[in-house]
Amino acid sequence: MAQSTAAPNPTPVTQAITPLPLRSVAPWAVFVGILMLVLLYFVGAEQGAVSALSGEGVHEWVHDARHLLGFPCH
Numbered sequence: 001m002a003q004s005t006a007a008p009n010p011t012p013v014t015q016a017i018t019p020l021p022l023r024s025v026a027p028w029a030v031f032v033g034i035l036m037l038v039l040l041y042f043v044g045a046e047q048g049a050v051s052a053l054s055g056e057g058v059h060e061w062v063h064d065a066r067h068l069l070g071f072p073c074h
């Protein structure tokens with residue numbers, strides 16, 4: 001009977017994953033949260049319920065998203 005010439009399996013390498021501290025993530029989470037609120041305002045209310053910018057440019061750009069998210073439009 002022939003013996004196998006394959007190399008033995010290498011030992012698995014384990015890497016420890018260090019969790020990010022909350023103090024370093026919190027400012028970015030607040031920043032992204034504010035950006036999302038601004039985006040939600042422009043999609044949901046700008047040039048619909050309220051209008052901070054004149055014209056209909058914002059409305060045309062976010063019109064489909066407004067309908068997709070169920071905001072009242074027209």
Ligand SMILES: [Zn+2]
Nearest residue numbers: 063067073074
């Ligand atoms: Zn509409």
